Amino acid sequence: MATEEASLRVMMFPWLGYGHVSPFLELAKKLSAKNFHIYFCSTPINLNSIKNRIDSFSSSIELVEFHLPSSPELPPHYHTTNGLPHHLHKTLLQAFNMSKPNFSDILNNLKPNLLIYDTYQPWVPEIASSHHIPAVNFHCTGAASSCFFYSNFKLQGKGLQFNFPAIYLRESEIRKMIASAPYDTEAAEDPIYTCVEKSLDFVLVKSCRAIEDKYINFFSQLLNKKMVTVGPLAQSGEEEEEKDSVIMEWLSQKGKSSTVFVSFGSENYLCNKKMEELAYGLELSNVNFIWVIRFPSGGEKIKIGDVLPEGYLERVKERGLVVEGWAPQAKILGHSSTGGFVSHCGWSSVTESLSYGVPVIAIPMNFDQPLNARLMVELGAGLEVLKDEDLEFDREEVARVIKEVVVEKSGEGIRCKAKELSEEIRMKEEGEMCGVVEELEKIICNKNLDE
């Protein structure tokens, strides 16, 4: 690996959500493999959660601590959205915005050739500009969902109309999203879209033409900016946590494509009613399952057995494994025994499922997830669990969709389509990354010429 002096130095600064830190880290790994030296900047708690994923990149990915003001309400272990109670999301964003001077000092000390920044950070491009550092936005959610929000909630796109009927939010989903957004969705300076608009020359987008071509083109028209796709950036799954081997050993004893993985990402927690309906739905489906159950960090310790129906774990023990907290999602999706993914459809989960060719049983929860779920249905690589007007689902519907996607002949087309898209995505990944490197080197070269 070339020394830091020989490499172009890039600072990467993701939002504090695990669903953002993870894609930024995967992009950092790909850029470091192309001889860039990466400064990966986040809070100590976020850096600690990814340390085991950069072992083989430690000479080219340097972790840089970004400190937020601590308070009794927001102690250091809450300086991440991973496990953060929902009522503190707004407080975290406020603490993040109060830390602008810290970020300016970091940029001034390290003086990278380029900054790659995220959403929720409209002040970052200005700070980079004050230090004469070119800044490019890396948009790590999907193009379809971003087009929808940008067209319908923010600026009307220069006379362009959003004519994509498959991508929509129900009234009840819009109400839920607005109520839980960590920022004022009516603010003129909406932190998501001003970040994208301020990006220099182009926007990096975590997607690929195989799954979002028409949406990437429309988003480019809306923003009047070039979109450079970085591919799905699926975690490779080579990291090994201690408990992983137990999970993977259990999975290896199951038949090919016989098991569904059930996970709702790093920020979502099912209420007791949804937990119960999902539990009975998994039982009724008669399909093997690995179910990751997460609880918000802090507060009293909750026992898994207490939130599941009486005797449930005993009844399902032959074909169901309930895991508390965290599981090796990429490893499980990449295993031959996995035949379906019951997912909230966070964007990284969607792109990982597509990368590994696993069809999705979609149970979206909030934000962009319903739009990502409808994209999967439009692609023919998933089915959505139907909900009532109160966004509640029932056990029979959960069992029906799982059986169709994983077992029944009527789901064969979905299973084939998921595999087909996986092959197409993987075939184009290397070419996409070469395009990214070319664009980043061009920006740095132009900036040097301007000096």
Ligand SMILES: C[C@@H]1O[C@H](OP(=O)(O)OP(=O)(O)OC[C@H]2O[C@@H](n3ccc(=O)[nH]c3=O)[C@H](O)[C@@H]2O)[C@H](O)[C@H](O)[C@H]1O
């Ligand atoms: C961008 C935004 O990030 C948020 O992140 P969230 O964590 O909810 O979900 P993912 O994007 O799927 O990200 C979750 C990431 O955590 C990994 N994982 C999760 C659980 C587990 O047990 N083990 C794992 O390895 C998973 O592999 C994925 O990489 C919101 O969804 C939002 O809708 C999404 O668009």
